[in-house]
Amino acid sequence: MGQAIGPCADRNGICFLNSDLSSGGDPKRAARAIDALRRGWSIRIEHEGEIIRIAAVETAVSVLGASSLLLSASRAATLKLVNQRAAANTELPVRIAIPADFDIGMALAIADPTLDLRYPLKGPFLAQPATGAPACVAAMELARLAGLLPAFLVLDVDLSTDDIVVPADVCAFDDSDNLQIAARANLPVAANADTEIVAFRSPADSTDHVALVIGKRDSSPPVVRLHSECLTGDVLGSLKCDCGPQLHEALHQISDAQWGILLYLRQEGRGIGLINKLRAYALQDQGFDTVDANTRLGFAIDARDFSVAARMLDLLGVHSVRLLTNNPEKVAGLQAEGVEVCERLPLQIASNPHNAQYLATKRDRTGHAL
Numbered sequence: 001m002g003q004a005i006g007p008c009a010d011r012n013g014i015c016f017l018n019s020d021l022s023s024g025g026d027p028k029r030a031a032r033a034i035d036a037l038r039r040g041w042s043i044r045i046e047h048e049g050e051i052i053r054i055a056a057v058e059t060a061v062s063v064l065g066a067s068s069l070l071l072s073a074s075r076a077a078t079l080k081l082v083n084q085r086a087a088a089n090t091e092l093p094v095r096i097a098i099p100a101d102f103d104i105g106m107a108l109a110i111a112d113p114t115l116d117l118r119y120p121l122k123g124p125f126l127a128q129p130a131t132g133a134p135a136c137v138a139a140m141e142l143a144r145l146a147g148l149l150p151a152f153l154v155l156d157v158d159l160s161t162d163d164i165v166v167p168a169d170v171c172a173f174d175d176s177d178n179l180q181i182a183a184r185a186n187l188p189v190a191a192n193a194d195t196e197i198v199a200f201r202s203p204a205d206s207t208d209h210v211a212l213v214i215g216k217r218d219s220s221p222p223v224v225r226l227h228s229e230c231l232t233g234d235v236l237g238s239l240k241c242d243c244g245p246q247l248h249e250a251l252h253q254i255s256d257a258q259w260g261i262l263l264y265l266r267q268e269g270r271g272i273g274l275i276n277k278l279r280a281y282a283l284q285d286q287g288f289d290t291v292d293a294n295t296r297l298g299f300a301i302d303a304r305d306f307s308v309a310a311r312m313l314d315l316l317g318v319h320s321v322r323l324l325t326n327n328p329e330k331v332a333g334l335q336a337e338g339v340e341v342c343e344r345l346p347l348q349i350a351s352n353p354h355n356a357q358y359l360a361t362k363r364d365r366t367g368h369a370l
């Protein structure tokens with residue numbers, strides 16, 4: 001199976017660089033940094049006394065004050081940085097000196113793989129010696145959380161009052177420990193009128209997940225489906241994936257069982273967000289499969305973390321489930337969080353000419369039982 005290059009191969013890349021970083025962070029600072037990056041404002045990341053000041057290439061208005069570019073390891077590999085192996089650990093984000101006549105258009109062409117066919121002649125670029133790895137990995141994770149391309153202008157550090165963040169803040173950001181039930185109400189749905197919707201909120205993260213509790217609860221393990229959001233498939237009827245039909249089939253299968261729960265997880269694009277997923281689609285239009293498209297953008301093949309699903313089930317008082325999925329990572333992810341998966345139930349959907357390749361890639365490269 002192909003693997004993403006670098007710490008992005010694991011969505012908790014920052015935390016595995018140094019396990020001390022995974023506790024004690026302040027999610028508020030990460031939230032402010034994410035907001036600033038989306039608005040095109042610079043932020044500072046501090047680690048052990050060293051500070052880097054960065055702005056996202058995608059939202060920056062100018063390259064004024066930029067001294068280098070910070071790119072994901074996989075983007076650096078695509079750009080064929082001649083000395084990457086010597087100058088930097090190939091697993092880590094890479095800094096390159098900014099080329100002559102540099103402007104924001106050129107920065108975007110370097111940052112965005114979907115523009116490679118339009119601007120094929122870039123470089124040669126040289127990787128700079130690696131420094132400040134935890135801060136650089138934290139920057140990559142902030143880009144994912146902000147739904148931005150993982151590419152930054154590294155700016156001169158000045159006396160600015162930019163928001164400051166430390167890697168541990170980023171680790172703390174989507175921690176589901178403090179998730180709570182915020183609202184619940186009856187919601188008759190087409191598959192079953194006897195359904196309740198339960199909404200969850202975490203003070204750390206602005207994403208609201210929901211559960212549909214279907215049918216009459218009893219003491220048997222419920223049929224449970226973890227469904228990750230797919231705007232294009234769930235709402236717009238996209239034929240490129242199997243999400244929409246899987247969502248409806250799951251609701252019917254749960255309804256046919258005694259009782260069950262559908263968790264609708266706001267993990268669009270397997271955790272990279274809508275805009276980056278659409279960039280992955282643009283790369284698929286150029287011939288890359290779903291796995292290589294994610295990697296080429298600089299993200300993990302699958303950036304989801306199912307601990308939030310385990311916490312939702314816990315809040316619903318469910319500790320043992322019959323899981324509707326073809327994805328072994330979902331089974332392992334729930335079990336790792338202490339949920340007993342007493343049975344895996346397949347969820348097979350007939351393919352169409354537009355998603356046959358996508359389904360084959362799931363089977364051949366990400367281990368789905370299809």
Ligand SMILES: Nc1nc2c(ncn2[C@@H]2O[C@H](COP(=O)(O)OP(=O)(O)OP(=O)(O)O)[C@@H](O)[C@H]2O)c(=O)[nH]1
Pocket residue numbers: 226227228229230231241243246267268269270271272276277280281290294324325326327330347368
């Ligand atoms: N990055 C990316 N995400 C995609 C692509 N196609 C679909 N998705 C996302 O993939 C997710 C599909 O999730 P699920 O159906 O819950 O999970 P699964 O991994 O297919 O596993 P199953 O339980 O077997 O269906 C959704 O978040 C979609 O938005 C793609 O080409 N690229």
Ligand SMILES: [Zn+2]
Pocket residue numbers: 230232233234241242243244
């Ligand atoms: Zn989909």
